[in-house]
Amino acid sequence: MKRVDERDTMFARANYQKGSQAYEDYYMKNPHKKSIDDSIRSRPNLCEEGTMTYNELNSAIPEASFQFLGDIIHLCEGKINPEKIICSKKVITKRIKGLAKKYGANLVGITKLQDYHFYTHRGRHEENYGEKINCNHKYAIVFACEMDKDMINRGPMISEVIETSKCYVDTAIVGMILSYYIRNLGYDARNHMDSNYLLIPGLVAKDAGLGEIGRNTILTTKEYGSRVRLGVVSTDLELEIDEPITFGLEDFCRLCKNCAFTCPSQSLSNETEKFSNDKVNWIVNQETCYIKWRYLGTDCGMCIASCPFSQEMESIKKVDTFKGNEQLIGEVLSEFRKKYGKRPFVPGNPDWLR
Structure with a gap:
């Protein structure tokens, strides 16, 4: 698996200020990212005045x-x-x-x-x-x-x-x-x-x-x-290690697609297969995702809420694995949509924030 350079992550790029050493170095090496990053930095930051959700x-x-x-x-x-x-x-x-x-x-x-x-x-x-x-x-x-x-x-x-x-x-x-x-x-x-x-x-x-x-x-x-x-x-302390687990998430996501369909910036892939021709299809467009964050003033969270696994559903708890079982996946998705529609949404703030 290829290592990632943190300098290429959206969180790092959003911090590069014009005139700084980091700014000059990064955009000398990545001139194709300069325009969109300058545009992002011109917007209010998360939690700042001017964003959609701002409250002093x-x-x-x-x-x-x-x-x-x-x-x-x-x-x-x-x-x-x-x-x-x-x-x-x-x-x-x-x-x-x-x-x-x-x-x-x-x-x-x-x-x-x-x-x-x-x-x-x-x-x-x-x-x-x-x-x-x-x-x-x-x-x-x-x-x-x-x-x-x-x-x-x-x-x-x-x-x-x-x-x-x-x-x-x-x-x-x-x-x-x-x-x-x-x-x-x-x-x-x-x-x-x-x-x-x-x-x-x-x-x-x-x-x-x-x-x-x-x-x-x-x-x-x-x-x-x-x-x-x-x-x-x-x-460097010697410890006992744990093994990776699987509960059939890839099979579940292949059919579900809730997060992709509810993403307000359409930043997630709705491709059925996770891999094709040695290419990973399930990726996030970090630029469009982060632009939406800067508009909202929050880190959105809609892909998290729209995942059936995030909702503590009994039909998920009772299943050990969804691997190779489209019927079980369909039952969970049916229960989810009957209960939440496209996605769960709790309107308003809790009492202590009102």
Whole structure:
């Protein structure tokens, strides 16, 4: 699998300011992206005045979450206790998984890190733009925090981004505790959190058995669908690993297509087959997706809400796998459409936001 350069991600490109070293370097190498990126940067940012969902009281809530996350980035790495504690892989793996869940993780898995998990270069911040990523950690602990269903089902309104930003904070805190704990035991550990990832959490989570990558291109879990946020701690501490799982998501997505049909920017593929002629068909057009975000003022969330796995449906819970079973998939889709129509939508804000 080919590694991705973080400089090419929409989140990185949106930060390149005219006149900066990053801006000049990136668009010298990628002149075809300059026009659309300049247009995107001219628009109000998420949660800012001028976006469709802006509210001077409520939009400041997710903004506060992202500011907090920015303020703690420097804590992702730290000093390692020179006195190494020796422990069995089985015991420390159990301890770490339990600790992650104690601090709020709903799902936890562990995998050996592979080359394709990592970005090739950093790109989100001017101070380390273009740095090659070289991480010699052997293992990754990946964890998912559930996002509240009713808040996500209010997307693309402001409640949705309040919930997503809250769960970025949740995963950051879990990661901080785990990385501090492991360093206290005498082993190196790094917390990979919002805007400070050296790797791609969804790929790590897939290999660690948390779920599969679906049509909407993000991790989908059997328990919560796409309604999760992910955090990762990488480490040189020896751990027991988990195996990838399958519950027939590819077969399900092949028939479902809900996320593609409800995407307000038509950024997701509605191709039936995930692969054809050695090409991945299920991709996201990150430019059109992000332009819609900047218009809305939130990170939308409609593809998450429209996934049947995100809605805790009983017809999904009772099935171990949908692989090769079109009848079961059809029953779930029929139940979903009878209950939600095209997609779930909870109008208005919760009481505390009114």
